[in-house]
Amino acid sequence: MDSAWVWIGIGLYFLVATCAALLSRSGTAEDMADYFLGGRRMGGFLSAMSYSATTYSAxxxxxxxxxxxxxxxxxxxxxxxxxxxxTLVLIFGPRFWRVGRRFGYVTPSEMIGHRYASRSAGAVAAIASFVFLLPYAAVQLTGAGYLVSGMTNGAISFTTGTAVVCFAAIVFAMVAGLRSVVWTDALQSVIMVLSATLVVIIVIHQMGGLGGFLGALEDQPGALTVPGEGYFTLSTFIALSLPWIFFSISNPQVSQRLFTPGSLKDMRRMLIGFLVFGFIYTFVSVFWGFAARVHFPDLEAADGATPALLGSGLVPTPLAIIVMIGILAACVSTIDSIMLTLSSMISRDVVGARRGLSDRIQLAAGKAVIPVVAGLAYWFAQLQLDLIAVLSVSASAGLLVMVPPIIGAFFWKRGTAWGVISSVVLAGSLVLGLEYTGTMLLGQGSGVWGLALAVLVFIGVSLATSAPAERAEEFITAARAPLRRRLVSQGR
Amino acid sequence: MQPSVRKSAHTWLLATVPVIMLAMFVVPYTLLRTVDTWYGSALFWTLATLAVIAVNVAVSAGWSQDEAAAEPEGQLPGQGDEH
Structure with missing residues (x-):
């Protein structure tokens, strides 16, 4: 495809998204909750679209x-x-939301620190999130780089693609914090799902309708079974799936969104809207991979499937450009959310909490951290590590170590700060070691071992140390629904 | 429906989700291992996911009774004990 088309598309996207970001800015956000949580007043539809855009990325x-x-x-x-x-949102969503309102949390690690009565526990959770989310942000840039260079046969380089997306992400995050990110997210989610679905319909039509498409797949032995041709062994399937099952509570850039809806009704809209969006989008992406498999069976890298499909004559150029914009915008929105979450964690849980700085100074520190996070992600992306999906899963495997402290916060009064600190440090180090050396212990992925060790250490160390009983009682009571709270207080 | 009855029904519905998800691991690797067509694992995973979405819709319906506009808001965390 001619690179001029791609540049026109990127220019249009930048223009429209910048307008949306500026329009969303109602005065200058002066406190942390306003900037990072949209003032805890986000509506259901916007929340659903933004949650989708944050989750679904490159x-x-x-x-x-x-x-x-x-x-x-x-x-x-x-x-x-x-x-x-x-579905974990059904259990944890309202609880996050209630304690967020009750205690004024801005970040999930702040919640951990307060619940376990230890700022060190909060700081350790924030640092672990930073270590494991950075590669995930870098993966988005890598995706953007592959996309534009793949679509233009290298006329626009990988480095240029990553730089453009990095720049856009910094601009939108800086304009008005979460409020602008939510609006650009909503805009791009709608574009993304509509255009991608349209492409699938067109491509399937060109392959002789659904019957022809499914027939072509059935001609490839093993394409429709697991382990199929051997890629998806049960161990690989578990190693990929397990970290993602807990994604909604382990990844702070999405769990932080549980603090943002204006009401539980809005949270319900967010949850259901996201599930419907995700269901459609999953099918679109899988159809897309299969279409590339049928048409371009000899690609060098599997991640080249989408660029190959978009750059081919199968998809009309204007539509291919719209889809490209949708994917680039998805990369931008995910990086934006990660940058906002990480900067809020670093400024609030690591810098601010230690020195007791004011809200306004913490906010300034948070904004200053945003370009630093973007720069680190950019550097990481230039390493061009292989297979985006596997890298993303590795990052999520590391965040799995946060699951026991989060579940314990709401359901286990005996959990302690030392339990949190030791489980996150030990299990996080184990995951890093396994990922760095590429080791598969007993054929299982790093997430499986990381989670198992985190559970054991969290429980073991907690039982051996003293729990903050009063804080645990106060927190768990605040997390309960009002009706349940009344029943418990009446001793029923 | 009485709140306690509704809660019990919701608990049962929620309990089906881990069972369905476990089946999403086991069934395609055993019963459907050789069914190499669209109505094999693909259809099974699709129907299982639709069932889980239905559980989400049903259980979250109780959230509509808005509870907390009047809840106390934005109290900053207490100064936690330091390690």
Whole structure:
């Protein structure tokens, strides 16, 4: 495809998204909750679209399509298991929301620090999130780089693609914090799902309708079973799926969104809107990978499936450009959310909490951290590590170590700060070690071992140390629904 | 429906989710391992996910009774004990 088309598309996107970001800015956000949580007043539809855009990133249209290209139908099962895992929001969503309002939390690590009565526990949680989310942000830039260079046959380089997306992400995050990010997210989610669905319809039509498409797949032995041609062994399937099942509570850039809806009604809209969006988008991405597999069976890299499809004559150029914008915007929105979350954590839980700085100074520190996070992600992306899906999962595997302290916060009064600190440090180090050396202990992925060790250490160390009983009681009571609170207080 | 009855029904519905998700691991690797067509694992995973979405819709319906506009808001965390 001519690179001029791609530049026009990027220019248009930047223009429209900048307008949306500026329009969303109602005065200058002066406190942390306003900047990072949209003042805890986000509506249901916007929240749903933004939650979708934050979750679904370069990973879906490039990574999941690539995974389908490489391994067949197992990719669908893995992604649908993630979607089912979002059911955790049914249990944790209202609880996060209630304690967020009651105690004024801005970040999930701040909640951990307060619940376990230890700023050190909060700081450790924030630092672990930073270590594991940075590669995930870098993966988004890598995706954008592959996309533009793949679509233009290298006329626009990988480095240029990553730089453009990095720049856009910094601009939108700086304009008005979460409020502007939510609006640009909502805009791009709608564009993304509509255009991608349209492309699938067109491509399937060109392949002789649904019957022709499914027939072509059935001609490839193993494409529609697991382990199929061998990629999706049960161990691989578990290693990929497990971190994603807990994604909605382990990844702070999405769990932080549980603090933002204006009411529980809005949270319900967010949850259901996201599930419907995710269901459609999963199918679109998997169809996409299969279409590339049928048409371009000899691609060098599986992550090239989507760029190859968009750059081919199968998709009309204007539509391909719209889809490209949708994918680039998805990369931008995910990086934006990660940058906002990490900067809020660093400024509030690491810098601010230590020195007792005022809200306004913490906010300034948070804004200053945003370009630093973006710069680090950019540097990481230039390493061009292989297979986006696998890298994303590695990052999520590391965040799995946060699951025991989060579940314990709401359901186990005996949990202690030392339990949190030791489990996050030990299990996080184990995951890093396994990922760095590429070791698969007993054929299982790093997430499986990280989670198992985190559970054991959290429980063991907590039982051996003293728990903040009063704080635990206060927190768990605040997390309960009002009716349940009344029943418990009446001793029923 | 009485709140306590509704809560019990919701608990049962929620309990089906881990069972369905476990089946999403086991069934495609056993019963459907050789069914190499669209109505094999793909259809199973799709129907299982739709069932889980239905549980989400049903259980979260109780959230509509808005509870907390009147809740106390924005109290900053107490100064936690330091390590």
């Amino acid at each position: 990973f879906m249209m490039i990574g999941l399509a690539g995974l389908t290209y490489a391994g067949g139908i197992g990719a669908l099962g893995f992604e649908l298991l993630y979607l089912c895992g979002v």
